[in-house]
Each structure stands twice: as C-alpha cells, then as structure tokens.
Amino acid sequence: MDIVEEIGTAPARPRRRPASAARAVPAAAPAAGTARPEAPPGPRTALKDRHLLGIQGLEPEEITLVLDTARVMAEIATRPVRKVPTLRAKTVVNFFMEPSTRTRSSFEIAEKRLSADTLNFSPSTSSVTKGESLLDTARNLEAMSPDMIVIRHKASGAPHFLARHCRSAIINAGDGWHEHPTQALLDAYTIRERKGRLQGLTVAIVGDLMHSRVLRSNLFLLKTMGAKVRLCGPPTLVPAGIASLGAEVHLRIEPALEGADVVMMLRVQRERQKGTSAFPTAREYFNLFGLTRERVRLAKKDAIIMHPGPMNRGVEIDSAVADGPASVILEQVTNGVAVRMAVLYLLAGGSLGELAS
Numbered sequence: 548m549d550i551v552e553e554i555g556t557a558p559a560r561p562r563r564r565p566a567s568a569a570r571a572v573p574a575a576a577p578a579a580g581t582a583r584p585e586a587p588p589g590p591r592t593a594l595k596d597r598h599l600l601g602i603q604g605l606e607p608e609e610i611t612l613v614l615d616t617a618r619v620m621a622e623i624a625t626r627p628v629r630k631v632p633t634l635r636a637k638t639v640v641n642f643f644m645e646p647s648t649r650t651r652s653s654f655e656i657a658e659k660r661l662s663a664d665t666l667n668f669s670p671s672t673s674s675v676t677k678g679e680s681l682l683d684t685a686r687n688l689e690a691m692s693p694d695m696i697v698i699r700h701k702a703s704g705a706p707h708f709l710a711r712h713c714r715s716a717i718i719n720a721g722d723g724w725h726e727h728p729t730q731a732l733l734d735a736y737t738i739r740e741r742k743g744r745l746q747g748l749t750v751a752i753v754g755d756l757m758h759s760r761v762l763r764s765n766l767f768l769l770k771t772m773g774a775k776v777r778l779c780g781p782p783t784l785v786p787a788g789i790a791s792l793g794a795e796v797h798l799r800i801e802p803a804l805e806g807a808d809v810v811m812m813l814r815v816q817r818e819r820q821k822g823t824s825a826f827p828t829a830r831e832y833f834n835l836f837g838l839t840r841e842r843v844r845l846a847k848k849d850a851i852i853m854h855p856g857p858m859n860r861g862v863e864i865d866s867a868v869a870d871g872p873a874s875v876i877l878e879q880v881t882n883g884v885a886v887r888m889a890v891l892y893l894l895a896g897g898s899l900g901e902l903a904s
C-alpha cells in the first residue's frame with residue numbers, strides 16, 4: 548500500500564522547532580525544544596520550517612535565501628581544501644528506498660564537505676527486505692539519534708509521514724510523483740546563475756508531466772519566483788487540472804518552445820507506467836516531443852537546455868542537444884552539491900550572514 552493511501556494526502560508542513568544549530572552560528576541557535584523566533588522584517592535569514600518536505604508553501608524569500616546560501620557554498624568547492632567544519636558532530640542518514648545516482652551522491656558529498664557524519668541506508672542492505680515497515684525502520688534509525696534524515700521513497704507523502712513521527716529534521720529527496728524540492732532548487736540556482744534572475748523568464752517544461760515530481764517542484768518554485776511556465780507533453784501524460792497551478796499547457800512542442808529562455812526536458816518514466824504505455828513507440832514519442840537541434844532553434848538564441856537526469860537519449864532528447872553548447876545538464880549536477888550544502892546548513896540552524904562573514 549502506498550503511504551498516501553495509508554495517511555491520506557500529504558499533510559500541511561508542520562511548523563516545529565528547528566534542528567539544533569550548525570556549528571558556525573551558535574548564537575542564532577534556539578535551544579532544543581523551543582520555537583524558532585519570528586524572523587524580523589527584511590531579507591529572510593532562516594527557513595520557517597525545520598524540515599524541507601516540498602517547495603509548495605515556501606515563500607520567495609526562503610527560496611532566495613537557499614540560492615544565496617548555495618552561492619557561498621559553491622565557493623567552498625573552489626578552495627584547495629573543500630571542507631568546512633560547519634556540521635561537525637552532526638549525523639545525517641541518507642535513507643534512499645528508490646534508486647538514485649545524482650541526488651544520493653550529491654547529498655553525501657554535501658554532507659562530507661560540511662564535515663557531518665553520514666550513514667547510507669538502502670533496501671538491499673537493510674531489514675526492509677524482511678518486511679519491516681517504514682515507520683519501524685525510521686524509529687530504529689532514530690534510536691541512534693541522527694540530526695537529519697534525507698529520504699527518497701516511491702510513495703508520495705512518505706517524508707511528511709516521517710516528519711509527523713520522527714524528531715530528526717526530514718529532507719525530501721523525491722517522494723513518488725509528488726515533489727523533489729532540492730532538484731527544483733538546484734534547477735533554479737542554475738537558471739539564476741546563467742540568466743541572472745528567475746522573474747519574467749519563460750520556462751518550457753516538456754515530457755512526462757504525469758509522473759514527474761521534478762515538474763511539480765519546479766512549477767511551484769518558478770511560479771513563486773515570477774517566471775512564466777509552459778508545459779508540454781502527450782495528452783496521456785498531462786495530469787488533469789495542471790493548468791490550474793498557473794501554467795500554459797501545450798500538446799505540441801513547437802509552440803511551447805517558441806521564444807523560451809529555458810527548456811527543461813523531463814524523463815519518460817516507463818517504470819511508473821505500470822504495464823500500460825502512454826504512447827505507441829519511443830520513436831513516435833521522439834518524433835513528436837523529442838528535443839532536436841532544429842527544435843532548439845525555436846527557443847531564444849541564448850536559451851539553456853536542462854534535464855534532471857537520468858536521460859533517455861533518443862527518446863526525450865537528442866544526444867547532439869544533450870551534449871551541445873546550450874546544455875547545462877552537468878552544471879545542474881555540479882550545482883546540486885552547493886544547493887544541498889545550503890539546505891543542510893540552513894536546516895541545522897545556520898544563517899547566511901554568519902556564513903558570509
């Protein structure tokens with residue numbers, strides 16, 4: 548049974564005490580068990596919630612805070628010693644119940660660069676294969692007192708479920724079809740670094756909209772930050788009601804790409820199509836929705852091409868485009884480390900001011 552069936556729809560994000568403070572900012576740290584004080588007016592210096600469960604509900608100032616903090620974190624990667632003691636003595640559990648290349652390694656590198664102790668946990672090496680429930684597994688991990696749990700799970704709402712039952716700060720690393728907040732944050736960081744802003748940009752998101760948590764997190768983030776979002780995919784892969792979230796929906800790729808500043812391609816998620824196929828063949832999909840060099844010319848001359856990975860080359864994107872001059876696909880991966888460092892640091896009670904000084 549999916550967790551959403553067990554617990555209903557993903558609940559509103561709880562507002563509870565933050566995790567204990569990151570090392571760099573002891574003065575700003577509320578004591579364990581106390582509420583985080585109201586942020587003063589002006590630029591935001593802390594996240595409202597002690598968990599990162601999704602982009603939905605984040606304020607523009609919180610998104611900007613993460614992106615600004617990530618910029619400082621990115622500088623650490625340019626130093627001869629790419630490590631700071633910020634999260635020394637903190638323990639982070641990477642609890643990945645679905646496969647991952649980018650997100651899992653990116654979190655692990657981010658944790659190590661911040662000097663946290665990390666524990667990697669996957670189904671193949673755990674008692675989950677013996678039938679232990681998500682809650683029992685999480686409670687047993689918690690008994691070892693981690694400060695944060697980074698979770699990826701096939702069930703939408705699984706991170707919210709843990710947030711309700713665990714003391715640790717929970718970070719959603721992708722839950723079912725629901726959200727993938729750190730992916731959207733690293734995408735936003737990449738766009739902002741390349742374009743200097745998010746507001747007013749036209750972003751075309753093309754592909755398997757139905758099964759994409761990347762789409763949902765990006766849509767919430769881009770709309771919150773004032774970008775215009777166009778969505779495009781075959782009718783069988785367009786979720787009902789998606790336009791009500793403030794996006795233009797196109798069933799042909801050409802008008803979706805026309806004059807776009809950013810083109811974000813989404814993977815066709817055959818593993819979530821459960822025995823049915825949303826389109827006849829991969830060749831037909833590529834002919835109608837694949838991003839080719841000819842189609843890229845419809846976007847702005849300086850448009851950037853993005854993909855969260857993993858890519859199906861020759862299905863949603865031509866290799867010549869994926870590896871071409873407009874592609875920022877590997878930059879997204881590089882930026883993911885800085886963005887995840889920023890998220891870990893801020894959820895541990897760190898502040899951008901302390902970090903910058």
Ligand code: CP
Binds near residue numbers: 647648649651721727
């Ligand atoms: N973009 C992304 O989530 O990739 P992984 O599945 O490899 O983590």
